[in-house]
Amino acid sequence: MPTYAYACTACGHRFDAVQSFSDSALTECPECGGLLRKQYGSIGVTFNGSGFYRTDSRPSSGSASSGESSSSSTSSKSSEASASPASAGS
Numbered sequence: 001m002p003t004y005a006y007a008c009t010a011c012g013h014r015f016d017a018v019q020s021f022s023d024s025a026l027t028e029c030p031e032c033g034g035l036l037r038k039q040y041g042s043i044g045v046t047f048n049g050s051g052f053y054r055t056d057s058r059p060s061s062g063s064a065s066s067g068e069s070s071s072s073s074t075s076s077k078s079s080e081a082s083a084s085p086a087s088a089g090s
Contacts, residue, residue: 010034
C-alpha cells in the first residue's frame with residue numbers, strides 16, 4: 001500500500017499516512033481539525049534496462065520514411081556495384 005504525505009494548511013502539521021488506492025484522501029488535520037493537503041515529492045522509481053530511453057524505441061513514422069529511403073539508396077548502390085564488375089568482365 002502506498003504512503004501519502006499530508007500537510008495542514010492551518011497549523012502546518014505534516015505527517016504520512018499509509019492508505020489503499022481505493023481509500024479517499026484525508027481532509028481533516030488530526031492536530032487542529034484544519035484542512036489537509038497532499039504533498040507531492042520526488043518519486044522513488046527508476047527505470048533500468050532497454051526500452052526506456054529515446055534511442056531504444058522504434059523510430060517515429062517521420063523517421064522511418066527517411067530511414068527507408070537511405071536503406072533503399074544503399075541497397076541500390078550495392079546492386080549497381082555488383083552489376084558493374086560483371087559487365088566490365090564481359
